[in-house]
Amino acid sequence: SDSHFPVPISPSQFDYTLHYPQLFQSSDQSDGSKKIEFADIGCGFGGLLISLSTLFPNTLMIGMELRDKVTEYVKERILALRTSNPGQYNNVSVVRTNSMKYIPNYFEKGQLTKMFFLFPDPHFKEKNHRRRVISPHLLDEYAYVLRGGGIIYTITDVEELGVWMNSCLENHPLFEALSEDELEADPVVKLLNTATEEGQKVARNDGQTFRAIYRRIAFESNG
Ligand code: SAM
Numbered sequence: 001s002d003s004h005f006p007v008p009i010s011p012s013q014f015d016y017t018l019h020y021p022q023l024f025q026s027s028d029q030s031d032g033s034k035k036i037e038f039a040d041i042g043c044g045f046g047g048l049l050i051s052l053s054t055l056f057p058n059t060l061m062i063g064m065e066l067r068d069k070v071t072e073y074v075k076e077r078i079l080a081l082r083t084s085n086p087g088q089y090n091n092v093s094v095v096r097t098n099s100m101k102y103i104p105n106y107f108e109k110g111q112l113t114k115m116f117f118l119f120p121d122p123h124f125k126e127k128n129h130r131r132r133v134i135s136p137h138l139l140d141e142y143a144y145v146l147r148g149g150g151i152i153y154t155i156t157d158v159e160e161l162g163v164w165m166n167s168c169l170e171n172h173p174l175f176e177a178l179s180e181d182e183l184e185a186d187p188v189v190k191l192l193n194t195a196t197e198e199g200q201k202v203a204r205n206d207g208q209t210f211r212a213i214y215r216r217i218a219f220e221s222n223g
Pocket of ligand 1: 117
């Protein structure tokens, strides 16, 4: 459980040299110029991150995953890709953590430009809705770590959860839906159904999917 993995006490304590060793030597770290911008929450086996890594080679990204063995698998997968493709996949990493508790330990205010919640666990029962990774309370945290103009991507094959995630986002004062044109123009949207292991499973079974993709509203004070 939670007590078995280390958590940085603040974002500045997060060890970039450990996660992105080709890009950070210990002396570089202190200037803090380059920070993680994409977070894949509940990344599972990491398929989305692997696709994003080459699509956005100059962006640092991280997967957050609760299951220890799955996290280890993603670590190995990234190391193997780095070895077989020199110079690539250096911008992607994974951390074992409980994203529902520790997001503010990893990211500063306005740090992230994209957050992903792909095929999260549905937690059907009403009394378990508070365990859902999208909720009014957690959206406050996500709004805090997202930069103005940053985008939150959600998708599920569970209609009830899709309706829930959409209504949480729709009703939150700091998020606005992307227009159809914006969705069409965003190359990342196309990956949501195809890049992750869960998405591929749903596609194989011809399952329906439900997306909710929203922008963090920018205010002058949010930069
Ligand atoms: N996003 C991946 C995909 O589309 O293939 C995985 C989807 S899987 C159904 C949900 C994942 O979220 C699981 O790997 C689970 O361990 C992870 N998860 C659940 N609760 C979590 C939490 N609080 N923090 C981090 N990961 C969590």
